Amino acid sequence: MQITLHLNGATHDLDVDARTTLLDALRHHLGLTGTKKGCDHGQCGACTVLIDGRRVNSCLTLACMAEDAQITTIEGLGSPDRLSPLQQQFLDHDGFQCGYCTPGQICSATGMLEEIAAGWPSHASASLEGPFALSHAEIAERMSGNLCRCAAYTHIVAAIRQAAGADDRHEDAA
Amino acid sequence: MREFTYLRAASLADLPASATIIAGGTNLLDLMKHEVMAPDALVDITRLDLNRVESEDDGLRIGALVRNSDLAAHPVIRRDYPVLSRALLAGASGQLRNMATTGGNLMQRTRCPYFYDRRMACNKRDPGAGCAAIGGVTRNHAILGASDHCIATYPGDMAVALRALDAVVNIDGPAPRQVPLADFHLLPDDTPEIETVLRPGEIITGVTLPAPVGGQHRYRKVRDRASYAFALVSVAAVVGMEDGRISQAALAFGGVAAKPWRDPEVEAVLAGQEPSDALFAEAAEILLRPAKAWGENQFKIPLLRRSLIATLRDATGMEAKP
Ligand SMILES: Cc1cc2nc3c(=O)[nH]c(=O)nc-3n(C[C@H](O)[C@H](O)[C@H](O)COP(=O)(O)OP(=O)(O)OC[C@H]3O[C@@H](n4cnc5c(N)ncnc54)[C@H](O)[C@@H]3O)c2cc1C
Ligand code: SF4
Ligand code: FES
Ligand code: FES
Numbered sequence: 001m002q003i004t005l006h007l008n009g010a011t012h013d014l015d016v017d018a019r020t021t022l023l024d025a026l027r028h029h030l031g032l033t034g035t036k037k038g039c040d041h042g043q044c045g046a047c048t049v050l051i052d053g054r055r056v057n058s059c060l061t062l063a064c065m066a067e068d069a070q071i072t073t074i075e076g077l078g079s080p081d082r083l084s085p086l087q088q089q090f091l092d093h094d095g096f097q098c099g100y101c102t103p104g105q106i107c108s109a110t111g112m113l114e115e116i117a118a119g120w121p122s123h124a125s126a127s128l129e130g131p132f133a134l135s136h137a138e139i140a141e142r143m144s145g146n147l148c149r150c151a152a153y154t155h156i157v158a159a160i161r162q163a164a165g166a167d168d169r170h171e172d173a174a
Numbered sequence: 175m176r177e178f179t180y181l182r183a184a185s186l187a188d189l190p191a192s193a194t195i196i197a198g199g200t201n202l203l204d205l206m207k208h209e210v211m212a213p214d215a216l217v218d219i220t221r222l223d224l225n226r227v228e229s230e231d232d233g234l235r236i237g238a239l240v241r242n243s244d245l246a247a248h249p250v251i252r253r254d255y256p257v258l259s260r261a262l263l264a265g266a267s268g269q270l271r272n273m274a275t276t277g278g279n280l281m282q283r284t285r286c287p288y289f290y291d292r293r294m295a296c297n298k299r300d301p302g303a304g305c306a307a308i309g310g311v312t313r314n315h316a317i318l319g320a321s322d323h324c325i326a327t328y329p330g331d332m333a334v335a336l337r338a339l340d341a342v343v344n345i346d347g348p349a350p351r352q353v354p355l356a357d358f359h360l361l362p363d364d365t366p367e368i369e370t371v372l373r374p375g376e377i378i379t380g381v382t383l384p385a386p387v388g389g390q391h392r393y394r395k396v397r398d399r400a401s402y403a404f405a406l407v408s409v410a411a412v413v414g415m416e417d418g419r420i421s422q423a424a425l426a427f428g429g430v431a432a433k434p435w436r437d438p439e440v441e442a443v444l445a446g447q448e449p450s451d452a453l454f455a456e457a458a459e460i461l462l463r464p465a466k467a468w469g470e471n472q473f474k475i476p477l478l479r480r481s482l483i484a485t486l487r488d489a490t491g492m493e494a495k496p
Contacts, residue, residue, distance in 0.1 A: 001180065018180040018216075021203070041204050042270060054243075054272045060200045061273070064180050065218055112268055120247040123263040123401065128252040144401035145267025 003064050007032075008076030016063055023047045025063035026073060034074040034103045038147070045146035048104040048111075049073050055111030057145075074103035077110060086110055086163045095159035097150035105146045109160045112142045116164075134166035176212040183217050186346055191375035193217035197239060198273040200266075201282040208290055210299055224277075224379055227251070232385030235344075238277030238378045242332065243268070245276060255383060257391035257410050261335035264395040267402050277378040280333055280343065280358065281370065284326035284432075285314055285404055297323050298366040312471040314404065317478070318464060319431040324366030325468050328359055328432050329404045335393055337426035337434035338410040341383050347376035355381070359433030369432070389414035389422070390489040394481055396429075405429035407478045413489040420444050420490060427461075430478060437461055449490035454483045 005012045005025065014029050023040075026032045026049070038046030040059045047059040050072040078084035086106050089095070096102040116138075121128045124141035132138060139157050148156065183189050194213035196202050197220060205211040224237040227248050234250060245251055246262035266274060288294040288306040295304035307315055307325055315325045333355065341355045359370055372378065392411045397403040408428035414421040423444045427435040440461045447453050458479040465475050487493070 018178060019175045041207065042200055045267065045269060048269055055269045056273050057200070057269045060198075060203050060270075062180070062196075062199060062203065062218075065196070065199065065220065108269065111272075115243070115268065118247070120243065121252065121259065121263060123260075125263075128256055128259050141401055142268055145269045 001064060003067050005030075005063065005066060005071060006069065007071045008073060014063070018062070018064055020063045021059055022049070022061040022063045022066050022071070023058040026058065032073055032075055035107075036100055036103055038101070038104075043147075044101070044104075045108055046101050046104040048107040048146065050107055050111055053111065053114060055108050072107070074107055077106065084110070086113075086160065089159040089163040090156070093155045093159035093162065094152070095156045096148075096152050101146060101148045101150075105143070105148070105156055108143060108146045109156075109163070112139075113160070113164050115142070134161050134164050136161075175206050176209060178206075178213055179215040181215060181217045183219050183222060186222060186377070186379070189219070189377060190215065190217055195219055195277075195377060197275040197278040198241070198270075199278075200270050200273050201278060205283065205290075209292060210290060219377070230382060234383045235380055236276055236383070237380045238275060238344075240276045240380075241272055242266070242274040242276070242279060243271040245332075246271065254386035255335075255339060255391070257338060257393050257412055258332070258335040258383075260391065260393035261331040261395075261408075261410060264393055264405075264408070265331040276332070276381055279330055280355075280378060280381075281372070282328075282330050283369070285329045286326040287311065287314075289326060298326060298362075298369075301365070301367050308468060310469075312468045314406070314429070315468055315471050316431050317467055317471060317474045318427075318435050319361045319433070320466065320468070321362045321364065321366070323364050324362035324432070326362070326366065326432060327429055328369075328434065329429070331393070331395065331405060331408060331428060333359070334408055334426045334428035334434040335410040336381060336383075337436055338412050338424045339383055340424070341381050343378055344380045344382060345372065345376050346379045347373065352382070355434070356436065361432050366432075387412060387414065387422075387424075390491075392485050392489045394485045394488075396477060396481055407474055407481050409481050409485040410434075411485045411489050413486070415490060419446055419448050421446075423486075423489075425482070425485075427478065427482075430465075430474060444486075449486065449492055451483070451487075454486045457486070458482045 036046040038044035042057050042060045049058045051069045078087045124137045193215035196216045225239040226237045228235050246259045294306040316327045343353045343358045390413045395405045395408040405428045410426045412424040
């Protein structure tokens with residue numbers, strides 16, 4: 001079937017089988033291999049992209065269902081000479097080892113920081129009304145949909161907190 | 175994944191009766207990849223106008239397409255039905271909650287590993303084939319309401335809170351109707367393949383919550399890791415206190431049966447009483463009277479007892495015990 005995707009600011013017309021996931025459309029039809037396939041079943045977060053600014057698993061999204069939306073992948077967040085703040089902080093804090101989970105981590109963190117800015121609570125929040133600290137516990141819970149087989153978690157959390165401007169002197173306040 | 179025809183519904187009226195509904199896709203596509211489900215046609219309902227949360231009488235009407243993340247963060251849910259926010263936030267991951275819908279969440283299927291594995295006998299997938307879980311690995315299986323035909327659980331969190339809140343499911347179809355959540359999911363008996371009262375050609379349009387009842391709201395979920403895991407057992411509690419006594423307690427339990435479990439006798443024994451460990455032990459005794467373990471899942475019986483007691487201590491303001 002013929003579909004049109006709005007991706008990283010450009011429009012692409014594709015001919016895909018209805019079964020094609022957004023993840024496979026990105027990697028196989030558009031050659032955008034930044035988005036990774038870990039489990040293909042919603043269990044690891046490696047395939048995380050942003051749809052209309054919200055983080056989702058592209059392995060459980062049909063490409064044909066994403067037609068009217070604005071899709072952003074890791075390639076759309078920044079480039080080697082123009083890194084996004086999160087990309088820069090992952091470099092500065094060694095937020096990865098093999099790097100396979102990293103695009104998913106960064107897309108997820110981008111969406112997650114928007115969720116905090118919008119005042120969304122999490123399972124780790126003491127009160128549903130906020131305020132929501134950028135504590136280690138909050139970030140670990142909000143990022144639990146992204147597994148890292150190399151267990152770079154400590155550095156990932158540090159990178160996210162730095163990018164979000166968290167104050168390190170108040171590590172686990174509130 | 176088997177081939178299917180993709181259709182997109184523009185309005186409720188043009189919903190084809192024979193196609194399988196897809197909303198967030200987070201459960202259906204997973205099962206289609208395993209070929210546990212293999213619909214000939216999918217109808218994408220995400221363009222329908224069912225994504226609002228609106229007040230209705232003294233309560234609230236939640237559209238079937240409201241995403242789990244939006245519902246958890248909704249200011250009225252947070253203020254008046256916090257047990258629902260808490261249950262939603264305890265489920266899945268940030269990404270999945272952004273996709274998962276209210277209707278799809280109610281309809282999600284069991285996480286019994288034998289159901290997912292087409293090489294194994296499963297009465298739910300293949301009626302009459304037998305049940306490989308019985309005598310097998312039963313860590314996530316039922317201790318209440320199971321049958322010799324199926325011991326699977328309903329795995330979700332949201333519906334457990336909805337059960338404690340006396341929610342009603344709104345259904346559209348040839349004859350639109352409203353079904354209390356209490357009657358929506360079915361116990362397996364000898365037809366484990368029939369999981370809800372929803373009939374072919376029907377669609378969930380939303381869920382209605384009655385007027386808020388106040389009280390203390392708790393959702394306690396016990397799982398194998400701290401986050402991003404299904405419940406082994408969970409407890410949704412809405413508990414009112416008056417003059418040091420429990421005025422009312424609504425208690426629903428997840429991870430233990432094919433539906434969110436609720437037992438009026440448990441609530442009756444608590445009503446009007448002063449909170450105490452002896453009282454809570456008595457309530458747990460009543461809850462677990464019909465419990466039956468299937469091998470490995472024996473641990474769920476003491477786990478559910480302790481989870482209920484801990485939730486009640488917490489909700490009635492008794493000193494917290496770890
Ligand atoms: C890794 C992982 C972890 C998870 N962890 C949890 C957890 O901890 N707790 C939890 O509660 N859930 C968990 N989930 C399940 C998740 O919450 C469900 O998959 C989700 O809620 C389903 O909603 P959906 O909109 O994506 O449904 P879909 O996948 O689109 O549909 C699911 C089913 O519902 C039917 N359906 C959808 N909408 C309607 C409607 N309006 N009317 C009638 N039928 C309809 C579909 O036909 C299909 O059969 C997890 C899922 C994954 C993949
Ligand atoms: S418990 Fe139910 S779902 Fe699991 S194998 Fe047995 S019949 Fe199938
Ligand atoms: S590849 Fe999508 S969650 Fe693992
Ligand atoms: S850096 Fe290797 S999986 Fe995360």
